[in-house]
Amino acid sequence: MSQANISESEVDIVIGALHSDLTLFMNEWRPFFLRFHIIIVKDPDLKEDLQIPEGFELDVYSKSDIERVVGSSTAGLFSGYSCRYFGYLVSRKKYIVCVDDDCFPARDNMGNVVDALAEHLFNLKTPATPFFFNTLYDPFRKGADFVRGYPFSLRSGVDCALSCGLWLNQADFDAPTQALKPGVRNLRYVDAVMTVPVRTMIPVSGINIAFNREVVGPALVPALKLADEGKLRWETIEDIWSGMCVKVICDHLGLGVKTGLPYVYRTQRGSAIESLKKEWQGVKLMEDIVPFFQSLRLPQSASTAEACVAEMAKTVKEKLGQVDPLFLRAAQAMEDWVKLWASVASSTG
Amino acid sequence: MAEASVKPVPLLKDELDIVIPTIRNLDFLEMWRPFFQPYHLIIVQDGDPSKTIKVPEGFDYELFNRNDINRILGPKASCISFKDSACRCFGYMVSKKKYIFTIDDDCFVAKDPSGKDINALEQHIKNLLSPSTPYFFNTLYDPYREGTDFVRGYPFSLREGAPTAVSHGLWLNIPDYDAPTQLVRPHERNTRYVDAVLTIPKGTLFPMCGMNLAFNRELIGPAMYFGLMGDGHPTGRYDDMWAGWCMKVICDHLGLGVKTGLPYIWHSKASNPFVNLKKEYKGIFWQEEIIPSFQSASLPKECSSVQNCYLELSKQVKDKLGKVDPYFNKLADAMVTWIEAWDELNGAAK
Numbered sequence: 001m002s003q004a005n006i007s008e009s010e011v012d013i014v015i016g017a018l019h020s021d022l023t024l025f026m027n028e029w030r031p032f033f034l035r036f037h038i039i040i041v042k043d044p045d046l047k048e049d050l051q052i053p054e055g056f057e058l059d060v061y062s063k064s065d066i067e068r069v070v071g072s073s074t075a076g077l078f079s080g081y082s083c084r085y086f087g088y089l090v091s092r093k094k095y096i097v098c099v100d101d102d103c104f105p106a107r108d109n110m111g112n113v114v115d116a117l118a119e120h121l122f123n124l125k126t127p128a129t130p131f132f133f134n135t136l137y138d139p140f141r142k143g144a145d146f147v148r149g150y151p152f153s154l155r156s157g158v159d160c161a162l163s164c165g166l167w168l169n170q171a172d173f174d175a176p177t178q179a180l181k182p183g184v185r186n187l188r189y190v191d192a193v194m195t196v197p198v199r200t201m202i203p204v205s206g207i208n209i210a211f212n213r214e215v216v217g218p219a220l221v222p223a224l225k226l227a228d229e230g231k232l233r234w235e236t237i238e239d240i241w242s243g244m245c246v247k248v249i250c251d252h253l254g255l256g257v258k259t260g261l262p263y264v265y266r267t268q269r270g271s272a273i274e275s276l277k278k279e280w281q282g283v284k285l286m287e288d289i290v291p292f293f294q295s296l297r298l299p300q301s302a303s304t305a306e307a308c309v310a311e312m313a314k315t316v317k318e319k320l321g322q323v324d325p326l327f328l329r330a331a332q333a334m335e336d337w338v339k340l341w342a343s344v345a346s347s348t349g
Numbered sequence: 350m351a352e353a354s355v356k357p358v359p360l361l362k363d364e365l366d367i368v369i370p371t372i373r374n375l376d377f378l379e380m381w382r383p384f385f386q387p388y389h390l391i392i393v394q395d396g397d398p399s400k401t402i403k404v405p406e407g408f409d410y411e412l413f414n415r416n417d418i419n420r421i422l423g424p425k426a427s428c429i430s431f432k433d434s435a436c437r438c439f440g441y442m443v444s445k446k447k448y449i450f451t452i453d454d455d456c457f458v459a460k461d462p463s464g465k466d467i468n469a470l471e472q473h474i475k476n477l478l479s480p481s482t483p484y485f486f487n488t489l490y491d492p493y494r495e496g497t498d499f500v501r502g503y504p505f506s507l508r509e510g511a512p513t514a515v516s517h518g519l520w521l522n523i524p525d526y527d528a529p530t531q532l533v534r535p536h537e538r539n540t541r542y543v544d545a546v547l548t549i550p551k552g553t554l555f556p557m558c559g560m561n562l563a564f565n566r567e568l569i570g571p572a573m574y575f576g577l578m579g580d581g582h583p584t585g586r587y588d589d590m591w592a593g594w595c596m597k598v599i600c601d602h603l604g605l606g607v608k609t610g611l612p613y614i615w616h617s618k619a620s621n622p623f624v625n626l627k628k629e630y631k632g633i634f635w636q637e638e639i640i641p642s643f644q645s646a647s648l649p650k651e652c653s654s655v656q657n658c659y660l661e662l663s664k665q666v667k668d669k670l671g672k673v674d675p676y677f678n679k680l681a682d683a684m685v686t687w688i689e690a691w692d693e694l695n696g697a698a699k
Contacts (some may be wrong), residue, residue: 013682109462132640135517135609136524143541145534148527149556150546151636164488171489181498185487188496192543198695200550202486203502225491233501240502259488259653266624286504 006121009237010095012213013038016084018231019101020048023337027053028104032117036097039087041066044079044229069344074336077222080229081206081236085222085337088213089345095124096217097210100233103264104337106168109189119262120163120338124194127157129254139191142180157195161216161255165208167266172205174283175234178272180296186291193260198251201293202242207233218305218341223333226281227326234275237282237289241330242261242333244293249308252298279302292316294340309338358471358478362387365433365448365474365682368440372396373454378405378458384468388450391440393418396432413439424695428686433579435588437559441566441573442691448477449570450563455618462542472612473516473563476546481509483608491608508637510548513598514569514605516646518561519543520616523556527586527633528626531619546610549600554643557593558638560613568605570695571655574687576680583676584635585628591680594643601657602648635673644667656688658699663688 013036016024022040026033030053037057041231042050044063066086068073078086084098097120104215106114110253131154139146139155171186178184196202211220224241250257296315302308311335320327363584372395378385382405394402418439419426429439434554441449450470459467472616473532476662479493492499492508497509524539527658549555564573572595575588600607645667652658663684670677 133553133609134557135519135558137543141541143537143539145524145526145530145537147556148530148558148586148647149593149636150523150527151640152633153637166488171497172501173498174503177498177501184496184498186497188491188544190543190545191541192545196486197550197553199552200486202488204499205500205502243502259486266487269445283505286502287506290504290507 005093006036006125010094011036011121011265012087012091012096012313013089014084014087014091014096014098015101016039016081016087016098016102017042017050018081018083021051021151022045022101023051023053025101025104026056030055032105032115035095036117038232038258040092041078041087043077043083044075048206054124057237061073061090070340074340077333077336080231081233082222082238084206085220088217088220089340092214094214095121096213097121099207099264100207100266102269103167103207103266106263106265107108108118108263109139109191112260116208116262118163118265120149120165122262123163123258124160124210126160127257128160128195129154129157130195130251130256134194134196135269137260138192140195155320156317158256159212159215160195160258161212162173162204162252162257162258163210164202164204164257165210165262165264166260167205168209169261172207172233172266174231175272175275176232176283179276182272189263190260196257196259198254200243201239201247201256201290202259204246205233206239206242212236215255216246216249216252216305217345218309218338219246221245221334221337223311223330223337224326225333228277228281232270233271234270241289244289245312248293248298248312249305252302252308253305260323285324285326288320292320306338306341309334313338356688358475358617360387361448361474364446365450366391366450367470368393368437368444368449369454370434370437370440371402371454374553375402375454375578377403377454377457378408380409384458384639388470389446391444393436393440393457395434395436413443420691421694425686425690426576428576428577428683428690429629430575430588431580433585433588434559435575435578438573438575439594441570442694443583444566447565447567447576448563449566451559452614453560453616455616456520456560458593458614458617459613467612467614469561471520472696475666476608476691477563479513479514481513481548481608482507482510483512483601484607486550487547490553490610491548494546503510504523511604511606512565512568514565514600515557515607516563517555517607517609518563518612518614519610520560522618523528523616525560528622528629529633531622535622536652542569542613543610546608549597549607549609554594554640555596557589557596559589561591561612562589567657569600571595571688571691572599572633572659574659574684577683581672582633586625587629587636590632590636592612594639595659595662598643598646598648599655600661602652602658603655614635631674638660638673638679638680639670656692659688660685664691
C-alpha cells in the first residue's frame with residue numbers, strides 16, 4: 001500500500017506560547033522540528049518576551065501582529081490557548097501539527113523516542129475507516145490489515161482530516177478527576193491508532209493534534225470561552241468544542257478522524273484543586289454540549305468546512321443560545337471566524 | 350467517576366461455562382489447565398458423533414455430539430449447523446450459567462510483552478464486570494481499568510456507563526484474516542500487543558470473531574445464534590460475523606455495551622486459504638448487502654427483550670435480504686427456530 005509522502009514543505013508546526021521561555025521545549029523537540037517551518041504565536045496576555053533558541057526556521061507572532069491582521073476587536077478570539085488558532089489562520093501550508101508548549105517527546109515501550117510529527121503525518125496521509133470498525137485497529141499500519149468480515153467496498157477508506165494524539169505522564173483529565181487522583185499518571189503506552197467511527201463523538205484534546213488545514217482548517221474554531229478561562233488546560237474547553245465541530249463536519253463531508261498514537265510526554269503543572277473552581281462551568285456545560293453535537297445534522301448544501309461552520313453557528317444560536325449566554329458568544333465567534341478565514345486565510349500558495 | 354480497581358477479580362467459577370466446539374481433539378486444554386480447571390466445560394463435538402473425543406483428565410465437563418443435539422432439540426436441531434464451528438452456539442443454549450466464554454481449539458495461552466502468561470479468562474471477566482461506555486468515546490479507552498480514567502470533556506452524566514454484554518478478545522500470531530487477504534499475505538503474523546480495551550460505540554458495527562469471546566448470557570444470550578453454516582449451506586466462516594451484527598444492533602437498542610481489545614490469545618493454526626475461499630466466497634459478496642442492512646436496522650420501542658428483538662430482526666432479514674438469496678429466508682426461519690428452542694430450554698422471556 002503506497003501513499004504519497006507528505007513533504008516538509010507542506011507542513012507548518014504551530015505552537016501557542018503560554019510560557020515565555022521556550023528554550024527547553026524547542027531544544028527537546030529540535031531533532032523533529034528542525035526540518036519544518038514553525039509558527040509561534042505568543043499568548044497576547046503573556047507579558048514577558050519569548051526566549052527561543054537559535055537554528056529554527058520560524059515566524060513569531062505576538063499581540064500587535066494579531067491586532068494588525070484581524071483588528072483589535074476580533075483579537076480577543078486569540079487569547080490563552082486559543083492563540084494557536086491565529087497560527088492556523090495565517091499558515092499557508094496544507095497540514096498543521098500543533099503541540100502544547102509543556103509537552104515533550106515521549107518514549108515508546110521499547111524506550112525509543114517517538115517522532116510525534118512523523119506519526120501524525122502518517123495518520124493524515126493514510127486513509128481513515130469510519131464506516132466499519134476494524135478490530136485490529138488501523139489497517140494501514142505495518143503488520144496489520146483488515147480482518148475477516150470487513151466489507152471490501154469499504155477498504156479504500158476516506159481521507160483523514162484530523163489526527164488526535166495522546167499523552168503520557170500527565171493525562172488530559174479534568175480538574176475534578178485529577179484532584180481526586182492527584183498521583184495518577186498515564187503510564188500505559190497503547191500501541192494503536194484507530195479511526196473514530198462515523199457519528200461517534202469524542203472529546204478532542206488540543207494538546208497534541210494535527211490536521212489537514214486545506215480541508216478542515218475553518219472547522220477548528222476558537223469559539224467557546226469559559227467565563228473564567230485560565231492558562232491551564234483544566235480551565236478550558238475550547239478544544240473540546242472545536243473538536244466536536246470538526247467531527248460533525250468530517251462526518252458530514254465524508255472525512256475521517258483518527259485517535260491514538262502518537263504520544264507526547266506531558267509535564268505536570270498547576271493545582272487541580274485550584275482549577276476546580278474555574279473549570280466547573282466547563283464540566284456542567286458538557287452536559288448540554290454533547291447531546292447538541294450528537295444530534296446535529298448539516299444540510300446537504302453545506303459542502304465546505306466554512307459553509308458547515310456558518311450553518312453550525314446558526315444552530316448553536318437557536319438551540320443553545322437560551323441555555324447560557326456563553327453559547328451566543330460562541331456562535332458569534334464562529335461567524336467571525338468564518339469571515340476571518342475568508343479574508344485572511346487562503347489556500348496553499 | 351471510575352473507581353480505582355484494586356479488588357481481586359472474582360473467579361465466577363459457578364457462574365461461568367466455557368464452551369468449546371471441536372472436531373479433532375482437546376489437547377490444547379493442557380496449556381489452559383491452570384486457568385480453566387476451576388470451570389465447567391461444555392464441549393460441542395462437531396462432525397462424526399461416533400468418534401470419541403478425549404478430554405484431558407481433571408476437567409469437569411459435558412460433551413454433546415450431533416446425536417445429543419438431535420435428541421435434545423428434536424426437529425429444532427435443524428437450526429444448529431453441522432460441520433462448522435457454528436455448532437458451538439448449542440453450548441450457549443444448554444448452559445445454565447450467567448456467563449459464557451468460548452474459545453477455539455487451536456488457541457493457546459499468549460504472553461504479554463513482559464513475558465507473563467495471559468489469563469484470558471480473567472481479563473474477559475474484568476471486561477464483563479465493569480461497565481461499557483458506548484455513548485461517547487473515551488480517548489484513553491476503557492476508563493475503568495487501573496491507571497486510567499475518563500478524559501477532560503467526558504460528560505459526568507455518562508460516566509456510570511452501560512452494562513457490558515460482550516467482551517471480544519483478540520489474537521496474536523495468526524491473525525483472523527479472510528481468505529483473499531491470507532492468500533496475498535500468507536506470512537503476516539500479528540505481533541503487535543495493543544494494551545487496550547475499548548467500548549465499540551453505539552451505532553457502530555464490527556466483525557465479531559468467535560475465537561476468543563465472552564458474554565453475559567443473561568443479558569444477551571439469545572442473540573448469540575451463529576447461523577446456518579457448513580454442511581448443506583452456501584457459506585461458511587460467517588457464523589460469528591452474523592451473530593456479531595445481530596448482537597450489536599440489539600445491544601445498541603437495549604442500552605448494552607460491547608468491548609473489544611484485551612485479552613489476547615495465541616492463535617496457532619492457519620487454515621487453508623483455498624478451502625477458506627470456497628467457504629467464504631458467497632459471504633464476501635453478501636456482506637456488501639448485509640452490512641448496510643444491519644447498519645440501517647432499527648427496532649421498535651416495544652421490543653424490550655432480547656428474544657423479541659431477535660424475532661423482529663429475523664423478519665427484517667427476510668424482508669431486506671430474502672431477495673439477495675433464498676438462503677436468507679432459511680436463515681430467518683432458523684433464527685425463529687433458535688429462539689423457540691432457547692425459550693423451550695431456558696424458559697421464555699419475561
